[in-house]
Amino acid sequence: MKIAVLPGDGIGPEIVAQAVRVLDALKSDGLEINIEHGLIGGCAVDATGEPYPDATHQLASQADAILLGAVGGPKYDALPREKRPEKGLLAIRKALNLFANLRPAILYPELAEASSLKPEVVSDLDIMIVRELTGDIYFGEPRGIEMRDGQRVGYNTMIYSESEIQRIAHVAFQAAQKRNRLLCSVDKMNVLECTQLWRDVVDEVSKSYPDVKLSHMLVDNAAMQLVRNPKQFDVIVTGNMFGDILSDEASMLTGSIGMLPSASLDSNNKGLYEPIHGSAPDIAGRDVANPLATILSVAMMMRYTFNQDEAAQRVENAVRKVLTQGLRTQDIASESMQILGTKAMGDAVLSSL
Numbered sequence: 001m002k003i004a005v006l007p008g009d010g011i012g013p014e015i016v017a018q019a020v021r022v023l024d025a026l027k028s029d030g031l032e033i034n035i036e037h038g039l040i041g042g043c044a045v046d047a048t049g050e051p052y053p054d055a056t057h058q059l060a061s062q063a064d065a066i067l068l069g070a071v072g073g074p075k076y077d078a079l080p081r082e083k084r085p086e087k088g089l090l091a092i093r094k095a096l097n098l099f100a101n102l103r104p105a106i107l108y109p110e111l112a113e114a115s116s117l118k119p120e121v122v123s124d125l126d127i128m129i130v131r132e133l134t135g136d137i138y139f140g141e142p143r144g145i146e147m148r149d150g151q152r153v154g155y156n157t158m159i160y161s162e163s164e165i166q167r168i169a170h171v172a173f174q175a176a177q178k179r180n181r182l183l184c185s186v187d188k189m190n191v192l193e194c195t196q197l198w199r200d201v202v203d204e205v206s207k208s209y210p211d212v213k214l215s216h217m218l219v220d221n222a223a224m225q226l227v228r229n230p231k232q233f234d235v236i237v238t239g240n241m242f243g244d245i246l247s248d249e250a251s252m253l254t255g256s257i258g259m260l261p262s263a264s265l266d267s268n269n270k271g272l273y274e275p276i277h278g279s280a281p282d283i284a285g286r287d288v289a290n291p292l293a294t295i296l297s298v299a300m301m302m303r304y305t306f307n308q309d310e311a312a313q314r315v316e317n318a319v320r321k322v323l324t325q326g327l328r329t330q331d332i333a334s335e336s337m338q339i340l341g342t343k344a345m346g347d348a349v350l351s352s353l
C-alpha cells in the first residue's frame, strides 16, 4: 500500500500526525504500508511558489492512496487566485480525476448531545452524501471578473456533460445498493438547465438499478429537509457546488465537523482521504484540534482503496470505544467530560486499537 501523506496547513500537520500513528500501528500488525510525505497548499507555496507542486503531483500519481490534512490560512488570503492554497486542493482532485466524493454523516450515539438538533431528530442518523467533485461551476469555463459597459462583472459557468453525470450516478446507485437502497438526487431543475440535464441523466441511469428507490429534490428544499427530518435520507447524490454546501450542513447534524471523514475516488478506487473540515488556523499549533475525522479517513482508505474491511472496522471501533469511555476533544465535549488534546486523543485511539 503506497500512501502519500500531505499534511497541508493549519491544524493539518497535527491531526495527520495522529492518523499516521494509526497507519503505523496497522503496519506493525502486518499490513504492508509505505508512507511518503509531500507538500500541498500554503506550505507548498512557501516552499516552492506553487500550491500543488510537480513533485507532489508525481508522488500522488504514483501512490495508491493519499491522506490529506487541510489547506489554507489567513497568511495566504492576499495571494492571487492561482496561488491560493485552495487551488492546490482543487488541482489534485482534477489532476487525479477524483470525481466521486463520498461524505458520510454518521451520528455517534455518544455525541447526540453535541448536535444542535433535538436528539430524537438525529439519533441513529446515517447519511451518505455523494458529491461530484471535478466538474460544475467549480471548473466551468468561461469564468472571470472583467469590465463591461463601465462596470465590473463577475461570472462563472455551471456545466455538466452527460458522461460526468452518468459516472457519478453509477457510484451513487451502487453506494445505495450497499445501504438502504434509497437514493435522493438533488438539483435545481426548476431554474437551471444544467441541472435539468442532471435530473434526466440520473433518471436514465436509474433503469439499471431497479432495486434502488430514486427520488429527486430541489436543493433549497433539500437544505430545509436536512434539518427538518434528516433521517428520511439514505444516500444523496448531487453536483459539486450543492454538495459542498449540503455536506457542511449535514456535518452539523452529527455534532461536530471535527468527526467527519471523506473519500474522493477515481474510477479505479484510487483515493484521496481527508477530513471534511478545514485548516482551522485559529486553533493551529495548540494541540486542541480533533484528530478523529482524519483517523476515520484512514478507515475509509482501508475500506475503499485497499478492500481491508477488517482494518477499517478496527479503526472505527477504536474511535467508538474512545467516545464510549467519555474521552473528548474540546469541540465535542459537554460538561463533566474529560477533555483531551490532539496528541492525547491519538494516544487513546491507539491504546483502544
Ligand code: IPM
Residues within 6 Å of the ligand: 086, 089, 090, 244, 276
Ligand atoms: C471542501 C472545501 C473545498 C471545496 C475548498 C477548500 C476549496 O470547502 O472540500 O468542501 O469547496 O470543495
Ligand code: MG
Residues within 6 Å of the ligand: 244, 245, 248
Ligand atoms: Mg466545503
